[in-house]
Structure formats: structure tokens, C-alpha cells
Amino acid sequence: MNKKIVIAGLLALFVIAGAGCASKQTAAPTAPAQETQTPAAPNTTPGQTTPDSTAQSAEHNGATQAPASPSTETANTKTGTEKSGDHQTEQITVYYTDTQENGLKEEKKEITYPSELEKYQKAFEALQKSGNSALVPLWSDKISVHKIKLDNGALTIDISLPDEARLGAGGEELAIDALKKMMFQFKEIKTLDLLVDGQAPESLMGHVDLEHPMSR
Known part of the structure; x- marks a missing residue:
């Protein structure tokens, strides 16, 4: 009777031992699954995704192209186009005859x-053309100006005077008066000297004495 109990106890121990081994063998395969998850962990961590190489390339190209701004070049041209030409306009009185x-x-x-020197040139040119058939210029457009000089209020005009631009005694006197009135309307001019081909003639057209210089 005691032997049967002992044998039954041993069998029970073997059964328990066998069941324990079986449970260990079934639990063992779960270990490799944990190991495979470890290297994959960075992919599941927020903010650590692998950058897209295409996006990096696009960003790089955009950075290198950014300095080429067409609007800046246009502004400079307008600015280089805003600083050029500084002309003045003035109303003057011009003298002709009928x-x-x-x-x-x-x-x-x-x-x-x-x-300023261009101002006197333009004034002289205004004497040569009236634009009105009732007003006759006393200074022909065939007369050309060699040089105009202003020095401390003294204006010198050097002209060429072809024969076809010469007038009679009455016309010559009016021409000189017209020139004097024209130039002396500019307050900075104190005296006026008229030369012909660099010379100071006694008479402009051979009829009227010519002062050197003429004054107000």
C-alpha cells in the first residue's frame, strides 16, 4: 500500500515537472519578437522621421536661386533711370520787328x-526765329555762335556773320537794340560784348558804331 502511494507521488512529480517544461518551451518563442522591435523604435519616435532627399534637394535649389531678384534690378534702373537730366524752363521776352x-x-x-551758358545760347536762338509771320527776326538763322562766355557779369558772344545776314542802317540799329534788351533782362549780366569771328569790329554791319562792351 505504501509502495503504491510512493509510486503515485513520483508519477505526480513527473507530471508536474513535464508540465513546467512544456510551459517554458511555449513561452520561449516570444523573446525574439521583443528584439526585433528594438531597432525599429527610432522610426516610431516623434520628430525622428528620415528626411526626404527630394525635399532637401528642392530646398537647396530654392536657397541658391533666392538672391536673383528681378524687382531689385528694376528698382536700380529706375533709380539709375531717376538721377539723369536736370533742365530748367524760363519765360523770357524776345524782340523782333515788323x-x-x-x-x-x-x-x-x-x-x-x-x-546758365546754355540759357544765353537758347535766348539768342529765340531771336533768330519768331514762329509768327507778323514778327520778323532781326538776327538771321544763318548766323552761328562760336562761343558764349560769362565772367563776373560780363557776357561775351562771338558770332559768325555771313553777308546774307547783314541789314541796312535801320535794321542794324534795331538788331543791336534787340540783342541788348534780350540779354540785359537777365539780372546777372552787367555788360555785353559782341565779337565777330573773334574780333571786335567798329561796326557790326557797317552802319552803326558798336561799343565794346555795351552796358545797361
């Missing part, structure tokens, strides 16, 4: 010039 040479006739005109 078809019968009955004295001087006035007309208001506007001249545009970039500098």
Missing part, C-alpha cells in the same frame, strides 16, 4: 536749358 521795320515788337517765349 515787315516795315517800325521799331521793336515783343513776344513772350519759354526756353529750356541745362546750364
Whole structure:
């Protein structure tokens, strides 16, 4: 009877031992699954995703192209296009005569010039063309100006005077008066000297004495 109990106890121990081994063998395969998850952990961590190489390339290209701004070049051109040409416009009185040479006739005109010396050049040119058939220029457009100089209020005009631009005694006197009135309207001019081809002639056209210089 005691032997049977002992044998039954041993069998029970073997059964328990066998069941324990079986449970260990079934639990063992779960270990490798944990190991495979370890290297994959960075992929599941927020903010650590692998950057897209295409996106990096696009960002790099965009950075290198950014300095080429067409609007900046346009602004510079407009700025280089805003600093150029500084002309002035002034209204002056110009003197002509009529078809019968009955004295001087006035007309208001506007001249545009970039500098003071150009102002006197433009004024002289206004004497040569009236734009009105009733007003006759006393200074022919065939007369050309060699040089104009202003020195401490003394204005010198050096001209060429072809024969076809010469007038009679009455016309010559009116021409000189027209030139004096024209130039002396500029307050900075104190004296006026008229030369012909660099020379100071006694008479401009052979009829009237010419002062050197003429004063107000």
C-alpha cells in the first residue's frame, strides 16, 4: 500500500515537472519578437522621421536661386533711370520787328536749358526765329555762335556773320537794340560784348558804331 502511494507521488512529480517544461518551451518563442522591435523604435519616435532627399534637394535649389531678384534690378534702373537730366524752363521776352521795320515788337517765349551758358545760347536762338509771320527776326538763322562766355557779369558772344545776314542802317540799329534788351533782362549780366569771328569790329554791319562792351 505504501509502495503504491510512493509510486503515485513520483508519477505526480513527473507530471508536474513535464508540465513546467512544456510551459517554458511555449513561452520561449516570444523573446525574439521583443528584439526585433528594438531597432525599429527610432522610426516610431516623434520628430525622428528620415528626411526626404527630394525635399532637401528642392530646398537647396530654392536657397541658391533666392538672391536673383528681378524687382531689385528694376528698382536700380529706375533709380539709375531717376538721377539723369536736370533742365530748367524760363519765360523770357524776345524782340523782333515788323515787315516795315517800325521799331521793336515783343513776344513772350519759354526756353529750356541745362546750364546758365546754355540759357544765353537758347535766348539768342529765340531771336533768330519768331514762329509768327507778323514778327520778323532781326538776327538771321544763318548766323552761328562760336562761343558764349560769362565772367563776373560780363557776357561775351562771338558770332559768325555771313553777308546774307547783314541789314541796312535801320535794321542794324534795331538788331543791336534787340540783342541788348534780350540779354540785359537777365539780372546777372552787367555788360555785353559782341565779337565777330573773334574780333571786335567798329561796326557790326557797317552802319552803326558798336561799343565794346555795351552796358545797361
